[in-house]
Amino acid sequence: MSSNIKIASVILDHYHEKMDHYFDYLVPETYQKSIMPGMRVLVPFGKGNKTLEAYIMKVWDSKEISENLKFIYSLIESKSVMSTHHLKLVHWMKKHYLCRYIEGIRCFVPSGLVLKSNREVYYENGIRMVREKTSSKDTPKKVLYASIVTSMPPWEELKTLMKRAPAQLKVLEILREKKTLPLVELIRLAGTARQTVKSLETKNLVLIEKKIVSRNPFRNRPIIPYPAPVLTEDQLKVWRGIKESLAKDPQKPVLLHGITGSGKTEIYLHLIEENLEKGKDSIIMVPEISLTPQMIDRFRGRCGETVAVLHSHLTQGERLDEWRKIKDGKVKIVIGPRSAIFAPFRNLGMIIIDEAHESSYKSEQSPRYHAVDVARARSVFEKANLLMGSATPSVESYYQSLQQEFHLETLEERIPGARLPEIETVDMRQEFKDGNITLFSQKLICRIKERLERGEQSILFLNRRGYSTLVNCFHCGNTMKCDYCDIPMKWHRRDNRLKCHFCGWEQKTITQCPECQQELVYKGFGTQKIEETLKEYFPDASIMRMDMDTTRQKGSHEKLLQEFGEGKHDILLGTQMITKGLDFPNVTLVGVLMADASLGLPDFRASEKTFQLITQVAGRAGRGEISGNVVLQTYQPDHYAVSLAARQEYLAFYQKEIQLRKNFCYPPFSDMILITFSGTEEEKVKRSADVSYKSFIYLLEKQGNESIENIIMAPVVAPLTRAEGKYRYHLLLKSGDMSVNTLKKMIKYVLIENKEKLIDSSVTTVIDINPY
Ligand code: ADP
Ligand code: ZN
Numbered sequence: 001m002s003s004n005i006k007i008a009s010v011i012l013d014h015y016h017e018k019m020d021h022y023f024d025y026l027v028p029e030t031y032q033k034s035i036m037p038g039m040r041v042l043v044p045f046g047k048g049n050k051t052l053e054a055y056i057m058k059v060w061d062s063k064e065i066s067e068n069l070k071f072i073y074s075l076i077e078s079k080s081v082m083s084t085h086h087l088k089l090v091h092w093m094k095k096h097y098l099c100r101y102i103e104g105i106r107c108f109v110p111s112g113l114v115l116k117s118n119r120e121v122y123y124e125n126g127i128r129m130v131r132e133k134t135s136s137k138d139t140p141k142k143v144l145y146a147s148i149v150t151s152m153p154p155w156e157e158l159k160t161l162m163k164r165a166p167a168q169l170k171v172l173e174i175l176r177e178k179k180t181l182p183l184v185e186l187i188r189l190a191g192t193a194r195q196t197v198k199s200l201e202t203k204n205l206v207l208i209e210k211k212i213v214s215r216n217p218f219r220n221r222p223i224i225p226y227p228a229p230v231l232t233e234d235q236l237k238v239w240r241g242i243k244e245s246l247a248k249d250p251q252k253p254v255l256l257h258g259i260t261g262s263g264k265t266e267i268y269l270h271l272i273e274e275n276l277e278k279g280k281d282s283i284i285m286v287p288e289i290s291l292t293p294q295m296i297d298r299f300r301g302r303c304g305e306t307v308a309v310l311h312s313h314l315t316q317g318e319r320l321d322e323w324r325k326i327k328d329g330k331v332k333i334v335i336g337p338r339s340a341i342f343a344p345f346r347n348l349g350m351i352i353i354d355e356a357h358e359s360s361y362k363s364e365q366s367p368r369y370h371a372v373d374v375a376r377a378r379s380v381f382e383k384a385n386l387l388m389g390s391a392t393p394s395v396e397s398y399y400q401s402l403q404q405e406f407h408l409e410t411l412e413e414r415i416p417g418a419r420l421p422e423i424e425t426v427d428m429r430q431e432f433k434d435g436n437i438t439l440f441s442q443k444l445i446c447r448i449k450e451r452l453e454r455g456e457q458s459i460l461f462l463n464r465r466g467y468s469t470l471v472n473c474f475h476c477g478n479t480m481k482c483d484y485c486d487i488p489m490k491w492h493r494r495d496n497r498l499k500c501h502f503c504g505w506e507q508k509t510i511t512q513c514p515e516c517q518q519e520l521v522y523k524g525f526g527t528q529k530i531e532e533t534l535k536e537y538f539p540d541a542s543i544m545r546m547d548m549d550t551t552r553q554k555g556s557h558e559k560l561l562q563e564f565g566e567g568k569h570d571i572l573l574g575t576q577m578i579t580k581g582l583d584f585p586n587v588t589l590v591g592v593l594m595a596d597a598s599l600g601l602p603d604f605r606a607s608e609k610t611f612q613l614i615t616q617v618a619g620r621a622g623r624g625e626i627s628g629n630v631v632l633q634t635y636q637p638d639h640y641a642v643s644l645a646a647r648q649e650y651l652a653f654y655q656k657e658i659q660l661r662k663n664f665c666y667p668p669f670s671d672m673i674l675i676t677f678s679g680t681e682e683e684k685v686k687r688s689a690d691v692s693y694k695s696f697i698y699l700l701e702k703q704g705n706e707s708i709e710n711i712i713m714a715p716v717v718a719p720l721t722r723a724e725g726k727y728r729y730h731l732l733l734k735s736g737d738m739s740v741n742t743l744k745k746m747i748k749y750v751l752i753e754n755k756e757k758l759i760d761s762s763v764t765t766v767i768d769i770n771p772y
Contacts, residue, residue, distance in 0.1 A: 004062065005061065005065055006062075007059070008024070008058070009022040009024050009058040010023055010024075010041065010043060010054035010055060011023075011054060012043070012045065012102070013052060013053040013054060013102060017755070019102075020101055020102070023054070025041075025043050025072045026069050026072070027071075027072055031072065034075070034078065035059055036056065037057060038055070038081060039056045039075055039077070039081070040054070040055060040081055041053070041055075041072050041073070041074065041075050042054070042073040042074050042076060043070070044073060053076070055082070055102075055105050081108070081327075081344070082344070083344075085346075089104070089374070089377060089381060090104035090105055093374070096369075096373070097368060097369055097769050098748060098767045099367035100367075103366055108342050110319050110320050112317060112320035112323075113323075144209070144210055145183060145209060145210070145211045146171075146180065146183045146186050146206050147180035147181075147207045147209070148175040148179055148180070148205075148207075149204060149205060165199075167192045168200055170191075171192060171200060174189050183208060223300045223301060226298050228270070228273075229266065231270070232415060232416065234262075234413060235263045238256065238410070239267060239270060242267070246385050249407075251380055252407050253386040253405075253406045254387045254388070255397055255398070255406040255407070256387060256388065257390060257393050257398075257408065257409070257411070257650070258389070258412075259391050259412075259413075259414065260620075261414040262413060262415065263411060264354070265354070268354070268387070269299065271350060271387065272284065272302075273303065275349040276306070276332055276333065280332075280348065280350065281334075282333045282351070282352065283334050283341060283351045283352070284299065284333065284335045284340075284354065285335075285336065285337065285340050285351070286336070287354070287358035289335070289337050296309055296335055306332045307333045307334075308325055308333070309322075309334075310337070310339065310343070326345060327344040337360065338360065338363060338369075338371035348378070349384050350387070351378065351384055351386045352389065353371070353372055353386075353387070354390075355390055355391070356388035356389060356390045357390045357394040357397070357612060359772045362772040388406075391615060391616065391619060392611060392612040392616070393650075395608055395658055395667075395668070398658075400668065421621040421629055422630070423618060423630040423646045424629065424631050425634065426441040426634070427637045428633050429475060429477055429635055439462075439533065439593050439633075440537065441631070448591070450589075451588060452538065452540075456588045456589070457564070457567070457572070457584065457588070457589075458570065458571045458572070458590070459572045459574075459578060459590045459617070459620055460534075460572070460573045460574075460593060461574065461578060462527055462530060463576070463593065463594045463597045463598055471488070471489055471491050471498060471520065472600060472635065473515065473518065473520055475516050475518040476515050476516035476518070477596070477634075478513055478514070478516065479599060479600055479636070480510070480514075483505070485505075486604075487604060488606065489507075490602055491509060496508075497509055527545055527547045527573060531543060531573055534573065538571070542569040543569065543570070543571045543573060544568075544569040544571065545574065546561075546574035546577060565584055567586060572587075576613065578617075584620075589621060589629050589631070590618060590620050590621040590628065590631070591630075592617055592634075593633055594633065594635075595645075596639060596641075598610045598613055599636065604661075604666045607641040607660075608641070610639075610641040611645045611653050614632065614641075614646070617630075618630045618632075618648070632645075632646050665710065665734060665736055667770060671740040671743070672734050672735075672771065673733045673744075673747065673768070673770075674730060674732055674767075674768040674771040675689075675731040675765060675768075676718060676729070676730055676731075676765065676766040677715075677728065677763050677765055678718075678726045678727065678729075678763065678764050679727060679762045679764060680726055681727070684760040684762055685728070685760075685763050686729060687760065688758070688759045688760050691758050691759070692758060696731075696747075696750060699749070700746075710734065711736055711743075712733050713733075716729065716732075717729060718730045744769075751765050751767065
């Protein structure tokens with residue numbers, strides 16, 4: 001045979017570890033011209049030739065025929081679902097996060113596209129072929145509509161005729177005005193049952209039929225034009241700086257540091273518009289889409305129908321619709337949460353990440369990617385620009401910009417017209433001494449009263465993160481910390497001990513504060529309890545509570561915020577979900593209850609998170625014409641994260657924090673890798689963790705490593721012990737002076753290549769690179 005043989009290397013759509021490599025298949029004659037990487041195909045697999053879906057990673061020519069290669073059954077679509085650039089990112093993710101190929105691929109392919117049933121087998125040139133029948137998920141959505149018929153009797157006549165059927169008359173009245181409505185909506189408006197409309201149908205007064213609707217989640221939200229303002233001098237300076245940097249080095253990411261209200265979003269809009277004019281696509285990432293309706297309105301108001309919005313409330317069908325629109329080039333701009341980084345654009349020019357320091361960009365499910373890192377890799381592969389904006393950049397990203405890895409631009413001031421609020425710190429230890437045991441200081445009560453009298457609104461933010469098991473002294477504000485890691489200890493009710501979740505160090509629960517010798521109080525506060533206290537203070541005020549309990553229902557979040565925006569309530573009381581993005585001009589007071597609680601998180605980022613939280617909530621006051629007040633209540637007014645946030649001094653905070661990171665060898669000076677072992681039998685979980693630990697030690701010793709104790713810490717019981725009936729153990733590694741890739745190779749060796757030998761088959765392992 002003289003001609004070459006076409007081979008396709010594929011990844012099977014299967015999660016088993018053993019399937020996580022290329023499988024080769026012969027390409028049938030009919031597909032040789034059209035086949036390309038990124039396509040979905042069906043292939044036979046195993047002894048029984050079971051049909052599996054697969055993704056083509058590579059197509060190549062071979063000179064030799066291998067006897068046992070099988071033919072691909074068929075292509076699922078005539079177009080590829082991923083570009084070669086997207087495939088590059090899949091490879092990058094596998095290497096970077098030690099995840100599987102298919103996990104990376106599934107980030108790009110919406111689950112609505114992956115279907116297991118509905119196949120039909122047929123034969124072509126003697127080869128058995130399988131193709132997908134049209135699937136239900138894929139077909140356009142149809143909805144029942146009710147319309148008024150054209151041959152209606154005169155209205156007066158009808159009214160007399162229908163005297164005995166008021167419900168039916170109501171339906172007709174509505175339809176007379178609206179002509180046609182979705183049946184469900186009609187029933188809701190008329191406050192009646194389906195049967196009423198059905199009866200009208202039998203009387204030939206109403207027509208019920210199915211109509212195709214586009215599942216556009218924004219169909220009810222009008223686009224209101226949002227004209228571009230003239231940039232302020234500060235904005236112009238920053239804008240020029242960004243343009244210059246991108247012209248010189250398009251691959252150098254830009255970090256835009258600017259307090260809330262300094263005009264960052266306007267800069268994003270300008271960049272996006274320019275990118276659009278060049279005919280290129282843009283991705284805008286926002287931390288939590290349901291909290292940023294105002295921002296979305298601005299983008300749609302400026303760029304119109306070319307904007308697609310992805311968010312977690314979309315149904316599978318809606319998601320698929322949006323994905324298709326993006327892939328087919330019908331939209332050029334995508335706004336969404338972290339998963340938007342996988343928008344299937346093929347001509348990407350710009351990625352913007354708003355509030356890039358937010359932890360929601362880190363995925364807590366496999367693959368445990370960080371969207372900021374993925375964005376960086378993607379921007380390199382697709383030669384797109386990358387801009388990260390933040391009021392409080394992460395310590396890591398600020399460090400990188402000082403190392404010249406990022407181009408840094410700063411907006412120092414708020415847009416004229418809105419001033420920074422005045423921040424007053426209240427020492428709650430003093431209140432406690434003075435006999436006030438509620439969570440409200442005299443100062444805060446006084447400030448709330450002022451607002452109520454003036455008809456202005458207040459936001460009260462309860463910082464509850466990490467609070468429940470924190471060991472904190474109400475008298476002096478001291479937090480019990482681990483001597484080895486500088487991380488707050490947690491109180492374990494079960495065995496009444498204090499434990500460090502980082503290094504495993506533990507001690508007996510203490511009853512006296514080692515700093516001030518006073519008695520320690522172990523107690524927590526719920527939002528509901530606080531609401532009750534607040535009502536006692538202000539019986540006439542309208543208080544709206546926003547927490548996990550009150551926002552469980554779909555859409556309730558937006559509804560509550562809208563109500564507050566319309567001025568229906570005087571006080572909004574909520575947890576961290578109220579800290580972001582809200583822009584209410586009538587809010588002139590923000591109260592922060594327990595500003596320091598998040599210092600108790602068992603996390604080396606606790607100070608950073610606290611600084612960010614305080615800065616962010618403070619930014620909610622004084623968005624309008626009237627300047628605002630912030631009352632910051634804290635048990636630790638002298639802690640640098642609290643005092644510097646109160647003074648809005650980012651740089652001073654950064655300098656203090658980066659020094660601590662260096663001393664304790666935390667990021668950016670070291671990469672961290674967390675391995676979680678879980679299973680139903682504690683003994684087996686523990687043994688697997690121990691065996692892995694010993695294997696790592698062995699490998700490190702073999703390499704002659706001299707600081708092993710700095711790299712690996714002994715396994716510890718994970719904080720949520722016995723979550724979902726499972727025992728969990730953590731093993732933490734820090735790269736330190738060692739290359740993180742060498743460390744990853746060791747992990748791969750122990751946990752993937754030798755998994756069967758070292759880890760009990762009932763135990764699951766999860767690898768998290770730089771966990772949050
Ligand atoms: P950030 O994203 O930093 O919070 P925004 O871009 O949202 O800041 O700007 C804050 C407010 O100022 C918004 O209401 C915005 O419409 C307005 N704004 C921004 N730039 C200008 C400008 N150049 N002239 C007038 N108003 C502006
Ligand atoms: Zn410790």
